[in-house]
Amino acid sequence: MLSSTPWKRWLLLAIAVLLVAIYLFPLYWMYVTALKTNTETFANPPTLWPHHAELKVARVWNDMGMGSFIQNSLVIACGTVAIVVLFGTGCAYGLARVRSVWMDVALFLVLMLQVLPPSLLITPIFVAFSQLGLLSWPRTGTILATAANKLPLYIVLVRAAFTQVPRELEEAALVDGNSRIGAFLSISVPLARNGILVSAILIFLQALGEYVYSRSLITDRAYQPATVGLQFFVGPNASDWTGIMTFAAIYVTPILIIFVLLQRRIVSGLTSGALK
Amino acid sequence: MTLQIELAGIQKYYGGYHALRGIDIAIPKGQFVALVGPSGCGKSTLLRTIAGLETITSGAIRIKGEDITRQPPRLRDIAMVFQSYALYPHMTVEKNLTYSLRLKGVARAEARRKAEEIAAITGLGQLLDRYPRELSGGQRQRVAMGRAIIRNPKAFLFDEPLSNLDAALRVHMRAEVRKLHNSLGATSVYVTHDQIEAMTMADHVVVMRAGVIEQQGAPLELYDRPVNRFVAGFIGSPAMNFVDGVVTETGDGVQLALPGDPTLAFTGRRPAGEAVTVGLRPEHLNVVADTGTGNTMRLPVSLVEQTGSMTYVVTETEPMLTVAANMSRAMLTAKSLDVQIEPANVYLFDRTSGEALKSL
Amino acid sequence: MLRFNRVFRDGGGFDSVLVLLALAYLVAFSAFPLIYNLVISFQSVDLFTIATFDRPFVGLENYRDIVNDPLFWPVVRNTILFVGLSVVFQLGIGLALALFFRLDFPGSTWLRGLFLAGWIMPGLVVGAIWGWLLAGDFGVVNWLIQSLGLTQQKIFWLSDPSISIYSVIIANIWLGVPFNMILLSVGLAAIPADVYEAAELDGATRLQRFFTITLPMMRAQLGAVISLGIIFTLQQFDLFAALTQGGPSNASNVLQYWSWELAFREYRIGHGSVVSVFMIIVVIFVATAYVRSTRHEHVV
Numbered sequence: 055m056l057s058s059t060p061w062k063r064w065l066l067l068a069i070a071v072l073l074v075a076i077y078l079f080p081l082y083w084m085y086v087t088a089l090k091t092n093t094e095t096f097a098n099p100p101t102l103w104p105h106h107a108e109l110k111v112a113r114v115w116n117d118m119g120m121g122s123f124i125q126n127s128l129v130i131a132c133g134t135v136a137i138v139v140l141f142g143t144g145c146a147y148g149l150a151r152v153r154s155v156w157m158d159v160a161l162f163l164v165l166m167l168q169v170l171p172p173s174l175l176i177t178p179i180f181v182a183f184s185q186l187g188l189l190s191w192p193r194t195g196t197i198l199a200t201a202a203n204k205l206p207l208y209i210v211l212v213r214a215a216f217t218q219v220p221r222e223l224e225e226a227a228l229v230d231g232n233s234r235i236g237a238f239l240s241i242s243v244p245l246a247r248n249g250i251l252v253s254a255i256l257i258f259l260q261a262l263g264e265y266v267y268s269r270s271l272i273t274d275r276a277y278q279p280a281t282v283g284l285q286f287f288v289g290p291n292a293s294d295w296t297g298i299m300t301f302a303a304i305y306v307t308p309i310l311i312i313f314v315l316l317q318r319r320i321v322s323g324l325t326s327g328a329l330k
Numbered sequence: 331m332t333l334q335i336e337l338a339g340i341q342k343y344y345g346g347y348h349a350l351r352g353i354d355i356a357i358p359k360g361q362f363v364a365l366v367g368p369s370g371c372g373k374s375t376l377l378r379t380i381a382g383l384e385t386i387t388s389g390a391i392r393i394k395g396e397d398i399t400r401q402p403p404r405l406r407d408i409a410m411v412f413q414s415y416a417l418y419p420h421m422t423v424e425k426n427l428t429y430s431l432r433l434k435g436v437a438r439a440e441a442r443r444k445a446e447e448i449a450a451i452t453g454l455g456q457l458l459d460r461y462p463r464e465l466s467g468g469q470r471q472r473v474a475m476g477r478a479i480i481r482n483p484k485a486f487l488f489d490e491p492l493s494n495l496d497a498a499l500r501v502h503m504r505a506e507v508r509k510l511h512n513s514l515g516a517t518s519v520y521v522t523h524d525q526i527e528a529m530t531m532a533d534h535v536v537v538m539r540a541g542v543i544e545q546q547g548a549p550l551e552l553y554d555r556p557v558n559r560f561v562a563g564f565i566g567s568p569a570m571n572f573v574d575g576v577v578t579e580t581g582d583g584v585q586l587a588l589p590g591d592p593t594l595a596f597t598g599r600r601p602a603g604e605a606v607t608v609g610l611r612p613e614h615l616n617v618v619a620d621t622g623t624g625n626t627m628r629l630p631v632s633l634v635e636q637t638g639s640m641t642y643v644v645t646e647t648e649p650m651l652t653v654a655a656n657m658s659r660a661m662l663t664a665k666s667l668d669v670q671i672e673p674a675n676v677y678l679f680d681r682t683s684g685e686a687l688k689s690l
Numbered sequence: 691m692l693r694f695n696r697v698f699r700d701g702g703g704f705d706s707v708l709v710l711l712a713l714a715y716l717v718a719f720s721a722f723p724l725i726y727n728l729v730i731s732f733q734s735v736d737l738f739t740i741a742t743f744d745r746p747f748v749g750l751e752n753y754r755d756i757v758n759d760p761l762f763w764p765v766v767r768n769t770i771l772f773v774g775l776s777v778v779f780q781l782g783i784g785l786a787l788a789l790f791f792r793l794d795f796p797g798s799t800w801l802r803g804l805f806l807a808g809w810i811m812p813g814l815v816v817g818a819i820w821g822w823l824l825a826g827d828f829g830v831v832n833w834l835i836q837s838l839g840l841t842q843q844k845i846f847w848l849s850d851p852s853i854s855i856y857s858v859i860i861a862n863i864w865l866g867v868p869f870n871m872i873l874l875s876v877g878l879a880a881i882p883a884d885v886y887e888a889a890e891l892d893g894a895t896r897l898q899r900f901f902t903i904t905l906p907m908m909r910a911q912l913g914a915v916i917s918l919g920i921i922f923t924l925q926q927f928d929l930f931a932a933l934t935q936g937g938p939s940n941a942s943n944v945l946q947y948w949s950w951e952l953a954f955r956e957y958r959i960g961h962g963s964v965v966s967v968f969m970i971i972v973v974i975f976v977a978t979a980y981v982r983s984t985r986h987e988h989v990v
Contacts, residue, residue, distance in 0.1 A: 220414060222413075
């Protein structure tokens with residue numbers, strides 16, 4: 055954008071790399087610690103590079119019972135995405151297509167509900183769920199609550215995708231003999247596919263990291279997700295840092311890989327949706 | 331004879347905005363109708379009500395005598411070509427063409443055969459497996475046409491289908507669309523803001539303004555006998571000149587508010603002293619050698635625009651007039667111009683209402 | 691069935707039905723809890739009455755209890771500190787990075803994108819990692835500042851009552867910088883280059899251009915980013931759960947965590963609801979400002 059001389063551009067690149075390195079140091083430290091032996095972890099001065107790297111994936115996986123945690127995380131994330139996509143796609147479409155006072159009110163409501171902190175809603179949700187007996191299915195309850203929390207963001211993002219689809223395409227389909235729902239499913243949805251997919255993945259990644267609802271609604275350890283599992287081990291008196299960092303690394307590496315692969319699309323989806 | 335399309339007393343409100351104000355049009359089978367008018371006149375809205383994409387507040391739409399006013403688009407059996415073509419970007423040309431057939435449950439092989447047939451007619455032979463983004467503007471336009479033709483619908487609707495093409499292609503496609511209409515024996519309604527398109531293509535032209543039909547009829551009828559100043563100014567290119575004038579004592583001439591107060595004769599009579607607006611088409615102003623021949627005036631020249639075949643002279647008068655002339659090059663530098671007009675070609679309009687004034 | 695058919699095939703109500711389905715879900719699981727929370731805040735609720743429907747209303751008693759609680763004002767102070775410092779630093783660092791990555795050098799977009807890796811991480815994992823970085827005895831942060839000679843003693847980030855809130859703030863800044871930066875980058879990119887060129891021809895220096903063009907043209911964007919920053923900071927819960935759990939002895943407790951602790955640790959559910967009500971009022975206030983600022987931007 056602002057042009058500069060070649061050597062200056064390389065200097066700027068060096069500074070940029072340095073900034074990224076400083077910022078991502080915590081992530082680096084997670085992986086390095088995960089690879090260190092217990093003694094090396096607590097060495098003073100700390101080693102910036104593991105001298106006797108060892109992979110403790112299997113041990114941590116079994117000792118910390120990660121199988122069940124990760125499985126529950128996936129169940130909750132998948133359930134959340136299913137509900138969000140089912141309810142949110144049509145709503146996003148309607149909000150993108152129709153311009154009226156009522157739709158403005160609906161959009162305002164969605165935007166307002168987007169910002170409600172889960173930690174403040176959990177108390178009434180917990181009370182209501184226990185009155186309805188929903189706490190007997192704690193993962194279902196968590197999915198229902200998490201979906202409500204993520205739904206507005208999905209609607210806002212996918213709405214932006216639908217506004218990119220020209221209305222005339224759908225009208226052409228109607229004139230060609232299709233019904234409203236037929237035109238929606240065969241024209242609008244395929245054309246907004248990228249936006250829908252990226253938003254759904256974003257919701258999936260966020261739901262994988264959900265903590266408050268799971269922590270509060272699920273008391274049986276067999277149904278708890280990885281965030282709650284990890285929380286057992288951290289805290290002011292944590293000591294098994296290699297174990298914790300291995301746990302964290304196993305847990306977030308898939309998230310980070312998906313994110314890096316889709317980085318550009320997530321960023322553009324987010325920036326077009328969040329501020330419009 | 332039942333009419334192919336019949337619009338009766340159509341009213342359309344958008345909230346408080348009155349978009350269509352009592353539209354009546356009767357279209358026999360095989361006719362090519364053009365809806366023309368400035369932007370915002372309601373012509374596209376009217377077309378969309380015929381397609382069923384807009385509901386109407388009151389009135390009736392009948393196709394082949396059947397009232398379809400409340401029918402959804404898919405039950406109307408009408409095809410539409412959109413201004414943007416509205417090709418489905420995620421489908422190949424073949425899939426675009428056969429979309430309506432597949433919805434009707436036509437077998438795949440049969441649909442393919444039809445698509446090839448249509449591709450041959452519209453000159454899309456080799457392009458069936460391409461995607462819309464791989465086509466040129468003209469090719470896309472043909473796909474949009476083909477998609478309409480393949481259904482053999484009761485009527486074709488066109489919403490400014492040529493406005494995205496470059497000038498040369500537009501002229502070419504104009505003829506092609508009309509030829510296609512004739513060979514299919516189709517009934518078409520064609521929306522355009524370009525009066526030349528309307529005049530050259532249509533059997534029946536409907537001029538609209540602000541949700542009202544100003545005049546409808548055969549193209550030359552609109553040109554020869556415009557009912558008001560708006561239609562007179564809208565039809566014809568370059569546009570008709572308008573000058574204020576006053577009917578003379580004798581009632582068969584009009585004195586123009588131009589330098590030298592020239593007086594022109596017209597056919598018929600009007601009350602003496604009536605204040606009128608006089609309409610003079612640029613192509614009716616013939617350049618003559620001198621002002622002695624009657625119904626002539628001398629006009630100072632301000633600007634000469636040459637297109638090669640025609641020369642347009644803009645006069646240095648208030649209001650300025652345009653004269654369309656076939657002149658010798660020697661006259662290009664003339665300071666003034668003598669023009670003559672046939673009395674039959676002098677139009678008179680009421681100065682306030684704009685209505686055309688008939689001879690008493 | 692006939693009616694269903696009409697709506698989904700041809701009806702004008704098609705869009706409304708789709709919107710209403712989602713709104714019904716949101717009302718059931720977001721708006722209703724909001725109202726219900728208000729109801730609970732006027733009731734006496736404990737472990738034994740939680741599953742019943744008739745609970746005694748106690749008027750404003752819960753509210754009196756909370757405001758008179760010795761913890762109330764310290765927690766409010768912590769919350770203001772937490773939000774204020776987090777937003778200021780997130781915005782400042784985010785803006786600086788956004789401006790830097792706008793400069794022309796190879797790979798700028800890609801490198802900028804890497805920052806978002808921090809944003810996508812689950813808050814609890816980020817908390818765990820910072821817990822390790824800031825650990826008292828073997829934490830790398832302590833080693834770093836000691837070897838740089840900034841301090842002689844180790845700082846006990848998580849267990850020193852006067853410092854523990856700052857350790858959560860640091861982690862929260864780290865978490866919030868990417869989002870701030872990306873949104874501000876979008877705003878910067880939306881300023882047409884010819885405006886800068888015109889200002890440059892008019893003789894404005896780089897600094898003058900920043901204050902007379904960049905900042906004024908970013909006003910709507912900054913408003914939105916600040917509101918979102920406040921909202922996200924008020925939503926922050928996971929970092930507290932992972933880092934200090936409000937401790938030691940509530941020295942780093944904030945309203946959103948306290949509310950949860952009251953309800954789920956001490957089973958003072960009515961009291962927890964009261965704290966939620968206070969917070970929700972603040973959030974709604976900020977959210978209205980946010981929605982208005984996005985509207986404003988829409989118009990521009």
